[in-house]
Structure formats: C-alpha cells, structure tokens
Amino acid sequence: AQSVTQPDIHITVSEGASLELRCNYSYGATPYLFWYVQSPGQGLQLLLKYFSGDTLVQGIKGFEAEFKRSQSSFNLRKPSVHWSDAAEYFCAVGARNTDKLIFGTGTRLQVFP
Amino acid sequence: EPEVTQTPSHQVTQMGQEVILRCVPISNHLYFYWYRQILGQKVEFLVSFYNNEISEKSEIFDDQFSVERPDGSNFTLKIRSTKLEDSAMYFCASSPQVSNQPQHFGDGTRLSIL
Numbered sequence: 001a002q003s004v005t006q007p008d009i010h011i012t013v014s015e016g017a018s019l020e021l022r023c024n025y026s027y028g029a030t031p032y033l034f035w036y037v038q039s040p041g042q043g044l045q046l047l048l049k050y051f052s053g054d055t056l057v058q059g060i061k062g063f064e065a066e067f068k069r070s071q072s073s074f075n076l077r078k079p080s081v082h083w084s085d086a087a088e089y090f091c092a093v094g095a096r097n098t099d100k101l102i103f104g105t106g107t108r109l110q111v112f113p
Numbered sequence: 114e115p116e117v118t119q120t121p122s123h124q125v126t127q128m129g130q131e132v133i134l135r136c137v138p139i140s141n142h143l144y145f146y147w148y149r150q151i152l153g154q155k156v157e158f159l160v161s162f163y164n165n166e167i168s169e170k171s172e173i174f175d176d177q178f179s180v181e182r183p184d185g186s187n188f189t190l191k192i193r194s195t196k197l198e199d200s201a202m203y204f205c206a207s208s209p210q211v212s213n214q215p216q217h218f219g220d221g222t223r224l225s226i227l
Contacts, residue, residue, distance in 0.1 A: 034215060036218070041220075042220055043117070043119075043204060043218045043219050043220035043221050044156070044204065044206075044218035045218070046215050046216075046217065046218075049215050090156065092156075098169065099144065099146065099158075099161035099163075099168050099169040100146075100158035100161065100169060100171065101148075101156075101158060101216060102158070103155050103156040103157075104155065105154075105155050106155075
C-alpha cells in the first residue's frame, strides 16, 4: 500500500541549530515528492518539490531536501533554524497516474531562542 | 502571489444539516481538489475535479458528498447530511495540471458538527 512515514512527531531545536526532518515513503510508481509547512491557523504552504533530475532540491525559506531512492527517503534540511520556522511540516507523495497526494502525519517543530 | 481562498474560515452546523464549503482556486489552474484533516490525523484526499467532472475520488467521498463548479471562479464541496465524524478542517487546492505540478492549498475551513 502507498504510504508516507514521518517518524518524528515532535522535534525541538534551538534557534541557529541545524535541522533534519525525516520522511520515508512506500510507493509503487515513480514518486513526486513534496514538503509542505503549516503554521497555526494557516493552510499548507509548499516548501519544495521533487519530480525528477537533481536529487537535491532547493526550496523557499532556506530549506532543501534530498531524494534517496535506495532508502525511499526525502528528508528536509535547513542549516540554521529561525524562530519563525516553528510550524508543522508535512511530507507528501504523488505520482503520474493519480491526482491525489498522500500525506505523512506531520512533524511539529518547536524552536527555542 | 495568487492564492487559493476558502470561505468561511469556520462553520458550525447541526448534525443532519447540509453544509457548503466554498473555494476560489487560482485563476489559471485547471485541476481542483478537496482534502480534509480530522484533528490530530493526516491530511486525506477526498476528490479531484477537472473539466467539470470528478477525476478521482477516495473511499471517504461517498454519496453524502458532492462537488460543483457553479461558475468560472468558485469550487464548492457540499455535505448533504452532516455527521459528527465530518468535523474536520477541509482544504481546497488547485494546480495547473494534475501531474508534474504542485497543488496549492487554501487556508482551510474548520467544520464543526454539533
């Protein structure tokens, strides 16, 4: 079955520290991969996407993610976290043969000053 | 930057009543979607819509649900007879095409069924 796993429910980091949020997927077709961020009371904002090509993709707000087919992973990284990055982060997977996105359960990021 | 807009932001409805959630997708987008997120759970796909018809739907999207594009700008989700378990955040999304393009989401409508 198709699925997306975000193993970390809640992560706390200090401002200025580096960040890595994990995402693993199980998908039979060639996946399209996305990271979205949701601030409290807000919708889902697209951070970055991977469709093909270079496996390291750059997104907005200084985020990047690396697609590793051998590990079925698409981890999100940021070298230095800002307090405004505190939010919930969702990994999602889609494919050419379907309209729907399948979302992970999300990782809540808390940033301490 | 163009946005997907949803109204209302919060809807409170009695169980058994009909509710219509409204969305204005990004103007040049061709594909429209509804997702829902029950509190504490994953965001789940409900339905996609293209060329004035449903393109794909999930098991959740049963006969109680319907979608419509009543004019050139709005996209609506109707729940005919609401149940307590319909309480959730409902997100509308749109994309230029169905694949190879990301879906852009609105801020959601929180639906509370009493």
